[in-house]
Amino acid sequence: MYTQAMDTMAREPGDGKKVIRSAEEALLEERFEARIDDGEFIEAKDWMPEHYRKTLVRQISQHAHSEIVGMLPEGNWITRAPTLKRKAILLAKVQDEGGHGLYLYAAAETLGTSRDQLLDALHTGRAKYSSIFNYPTLTWADMGTIGWLVDGAAIMNQVPICRCSYAPYARAMIRICREESFHQRQGYEALLTMMQHGTEAQRAMVQDSVNRWWWPCLMMFGPPDDQSPNSAQSMRWGIKRVSNDELRQKFVDATVEQAKVLGVTLPDPDLKWNEARQHHDFGTIDWSEFWRVVGGDGPCNQERLGARVKAWEDGAWVREAALAHAAKHTPLQQAA
Numbered sequence: 001m002y003t004q005a006m007d008t009m010a011r012e013p014g015d016g017k018k019v020i021r022s023a024e025e026a027l028l029e030e031r032f033e034a035r036i037d038d039g040e041f042i043e044a045k046d047w048m049p050e051h052y053r054k055t056l057v058r059q060i061s062q063h064a065h066s067e068i069v070g071m072l073p074e075g076n077w078i079t080r081a082p083t084l085k086r087k088a089i090l091l092a093k094v095q096d097e098g099g100h101g102l103y104l105y106a107a108a109e110t111l112g113t114s115r116d117q118l119l120d121a122l123h124t125g126r127a128k129y130s131s132i133f134n135y136p137t138l139t140w141a142d143m144g145t146i147g148w149l150v151d152g153a154a155i156m157n158q159v160p161i162c163r164c165s166y167a168p169y170a171r172a173m174i175r176i177c178r179e180e181s182f183h184q185r186q187g188y189e190a191l192l193t194m195m196q197h198g199t200e201a202q203r204a205m206v207q208d209s210v211n212r213w214w215w216p217c218l219m220m221f222g223p224p225d226d227q228s229p230n231s232a233q234s235m236r237w238g239i240k241r242v243s244n245d246e247l248r249q250k251f252v253d254a255t256v257e258q259a260k261v262l263g264v265t266l267p268d269p270d271l272k273w274n275e276a277r278q279h280h281d282f283g284t285i286d287w288s289e290f291w292r293v294v295g296g297d298g299p300c301n302q303e304r305l306g307a308r309v310k311a312w313e314d315g316a317w318v319r320e321a322a323l324a325h326a327a328k329h330t331p332l333q334q335a336a
Contacts, residue, residue, distance in 0.1 A: 036238055041167035044110035052237055055230070056166050057111050058127075059239065061118045064104035065129035067097045069304050073137040074146065082140060089186055090143060096179045103172040110168045123309045131290060132220050134298030141194065141202070141209035147187010148262075149210070149217045149255070155180050156251045157221065165238030188258065195263045203263075210259075211267045218282075219290040221248040227287075252280050 021029070028047045035042065042048055071094050078094065081087035105115050121127035132150055137143070158177050164170040194202045222228060222244040234240040252271075259266050270283035292298065 036165055036236075039238075040165075041170065042165050043167050051233075052239075053111050055234060055237070055239060056169065057108055057113050057118075059234075060104055060108040060111075060169055061113070061121065062128050062130075064101045064108060064118070065122045065127060066133065067101035067104060069129045069133045069308060071097050072304055072307055073133060073135075073300075074143060076137060077140065077143055080140070081143075086143075086190070093147075093183050093186065096183070100176045100179070103176060104169075107168040107172045119312065123305070123312060125296065125305070128294060129304075130220060131293045131298065132216050133304060134293050134300045135213070135216055136300055138212075139205050139209060141191065141205040142213070144187045144190035144194065144206070145209040145213045147183050147185075148191055148258070149187075149213050150220070151180050151184040151187060152255065152258075153217045153220045153251055155184055156247050156254075160241035160247075163238075163241055188262070191264075192262055206262075207264050210264045214267050215285065215289075216293075218248055218252070218285055219287075219293075221245075221251070223287060223290065249279055252282050256280055 029049055032042075032046075032048060032052075042052075074090060074097075075094050078087060078090050081090055105118060108118055109115060118127070122129070132153075137146070155177060158173055158180065162170055162173045162177060164173065191206050194206050198206075222231075225231060225243045225245045228244055231240060231243060235243070256266065256271065268283045270281065272281055273279075274281045293301070296302075
């Protein structure tokens, strides 16, 4: 869900500068563009323009970082889950998200960037992750709301990426989307149980959670199309298949009906069905908040990044031991 990178990352040095190409490079790019136009998939060893490669590294690494950072707000509730069933479900979900991060880091590495480089960019603040994970999880209801709304928005974002022109990314997304769909249903079921069988206080807890997460979830799709300078090229290359505003509208239309079944009110007085458009109209998003959070000034930015850096530093001995073990046994295996 977590694919804001192409819209929120600053340009790298050299981006946008006029590049002098050789006749051979021009021919290779022409063939590349023809393959894109024909709907072909690009594999890791195929020739690709450098800007295509950089765009993919930014997006895939941001997606991977989001899966890993996304474990933090939910992991905080594993020991406080109300039942053994809910504890097992949440534990499995967090484990899934860790796996998603690994799939995506592996896909990014096929583009010639090492995992150490990817993680260093995250830890030093040069790489971003989804803004949604900079909000706190205050109650148990937030676990259900994250499943329903956050993972629901993620699925809306990610299903089109299964058709991404870069094949390793597209293949990784197939399994990720299947698992995210389960997460979304699990979250919705948890909220439905609280709304239908819970106490008045629990129903109020669910409504409060929805109130807090609704607008940040709409921001997950990235800024409006007219403020997304990188989107047009990404769609031209088939990295991105559907625009931010189209995805956001689809999410709103689907969620309104789900909220009716759930019995909660979405916190937008301007939300109403537009017969002429055959879509729901919704209120104005506070984009100043979005950019503030993306820029590092959200409720939990420092906490989230600090937790990731600490985990990396605390795990140094494991990496060192693994490298020492490999160095010790590689000569023996070669000799055999």
